[in-house]
Amino acid sequence: MPPHPAAATGSARLDRAKLLAARYKAAEARPYLASALYALTVVPSEQVRTMAVDRYWRCYVAPAFVDATGVEELAGVWIHEAAHLLRDHHGRADRLPAADQRDRLRVNIAQDCEINDDLVTDGLRLPPGLMEPRLFDLPPGRLFEEYVRDIPASCAHTLDCGSGAHGVPAPWDLGEHGTGATAGLGPVEAEALRRQTAQAIRAHARLRGTIAAGWQRWAEEVLEPTVDWRKALTGAVREAAAWAGGAVDYTYRRPSRRTPALGGRVVLPSLRRPLPRVAVVVDTSGSMTEEDLAAALAEVSGVLREVGVGGNRVTVLACDADVHAVARVTTVDQVELAGGGGTDMTVGIRTALSSPDPPNIIVVLTDGHTPWPPEPVKARVIAALIGPDAPQPPPWTETIRIPPRP
Known part of the structure; x- marks a missing residue:
């Protein structure tokens, strides 16, 4: 099978050493997220503006973005993209009302607000321009389903975290056609990884007590879900x-x-x-x-x-x-x-x-x-x-x- 165009475009230009150094830094700073970070499969693509994920735990990376961004900020973006998948944003987006699902950018903004307020509180450095609840006069600590109601439809937002976030297939997605190094994870493996990460967060919180409240709430919900x-x-x-x-x-x-x-x-x-x-x-x-x-x-x-x-x-x-x-x-x-x-x-x-x-x-x-x-x-x-x-x-x-x- 010929390589997918998204996988081939720009692959020779990607500074993998810098990108992987940033992932190592993210895993070292937040060891409880290490398994999730290293489960992400890197796919170079010039079709994305920064970094994006799909539901198969592939991370599509723009070579120019890596060149222009410092290692510390790249580490924050690694954690940001992993958070979309750990929190099952694409699965939750599939359960939104149809009108909200069609507005993928507004959904993506709300999801970024859910994630970024936790990351900023946790002391992580992120590139400028990322969405936070305070930009919309919204309180921190809420889920994206609550934020999406108050995000204006006309909001300017050029970033796209991919189908692993808002659930809408993106032009660069490999879908189910990835093989070998780009095969990705299936839903069963992804759910096991979420539980493993939640257990690591709980253990880290008990030993050191230095976990952002948002991550602790997420871990408890995964390990002891509220029954519908x-x-x-x-x-x-x-x-x-x-x-x-x-x-x-x-x-x-x-x-x-x-x-x-x-x-x-x-x-x-x-x-x-x-x-x-x-x-x-x-x-x-x-x-x-x-x-x-x-x-x-x-x-x-x-x-x-x-x-x-x-x-x-x-x-x-x-x-x-x-x-x-x-x-x-x-x-x-x-x-x-x-x-x-x-x-x-x-x-x-x-x-x-x-x-x-x-x-x-x-x-x-x-x-x-x-x-x-x-x-x-x-x-x-x-x-x-x-x-x-x-x-x-x-x-x-x-x-x-x-x-x-x-």
């Missing part, structure tokens, strides 16, 4: 719905397809797979705010729709120490959140199970300060706990913790 409660709730309801739908029974309403083979003398029943029925028990005691309840109930409603449960198969019970309202609903607006007294979710669960058409799944929205049934009930119970201090429910429930709204 919406995904967890969706998964729990989906699993419970599959479990309920897996139950089968015999019915004569639709005879078995084997009946004709018996000449009509015997009618065989067919197996049916029932749709799950769901009850949502909402804690309306005095310790719960109506705003939190409405927000959480809206989320549960969305989860139920996503897994295909809706219509008259969902019953909502408003409950404090007694059940105040029971309704089969099709929209959140139909729910009456009555109550405001003491708390006993056992009453709501038992009321749901005593209905003529009892549920297979019960979702309990509560702050957790409530009695629970003393033993497992005849339904899958998902306890959706609102607030960080909610006590742990019985082990036979499936627990999802919902943080309070900011």
Whole structure:
């Protein structure tokens, strides 16, 4: 395969000794980032203005930029580009709203703001012209997803850190065509490298305590990630719905397809797979705010729709120490959140199970300060706990913790 033009252009002119000396200096100054720095594959290219990365951990370098920049500043740029990949900026950019994704330069500015305020605080020297939050009167220490909302679309920014940052393929990208020395890393190797770097940061912080706060926060999030409660709730309801739908029974309403083979003398029943029925028990005691309840109930409603449960198969019970309202609903607006007294979710669960058409799944929205049934009930119970201090429910429930709204 002929060499990729981005790899061939300007390769003879690159001062590799200077560039690699800068990487060594960066690794020596920040040893916890050494593995990430040395995992980057150098690809000379005159199509980039400075340095840029792709999602395969290739670092595209402009020879003229290396010539014009001091070793200490180059060391700072090495760390800057590695930070884009360690923080999975391209993966996070893929999850932005479509309108933001199309404005790759504004996304890149926001990402640079997330990185550079940490690097400057950490005492690193960077070339002039790099973006920092203070240039936009924004506070330091935020994630780029927060910054991107406040970066003006018309902002002048000529630098491009590449698809490894903003996620949009660049003209110089090798993509999946790199081989040999330019093969790059796959997603599994990249994730292992992130964890290894996070562990090195944690160990360095314990021994010396000289890690920038932004890097420490990043490392803790990698090693002990915050669970996305919406995904967890969706998964729990989906699993419970599959479990309920897996139950089968015999019915004569639709005879078995084997009946004709018996000449009509015997009618065989067919197996049916029932749709799950769901009850949502909402804690309306005095310790719960109506705003939190409405927000959480809206989320549960969305989860139920996503897994295909809706219509008259969902019953909502408003409950404090007694059940105040029971309704089969099709929209959140139909729910009456009555109550405001003491708390006993056992009453709501038992009321749901005593209905003529009892549920297979019960979702309990509560702050957790409530009695629970003393033993497992005849339904899958998902306890959706609102607030960080909610006590742990019985082990036979499936627990999802919902943080309070900011």
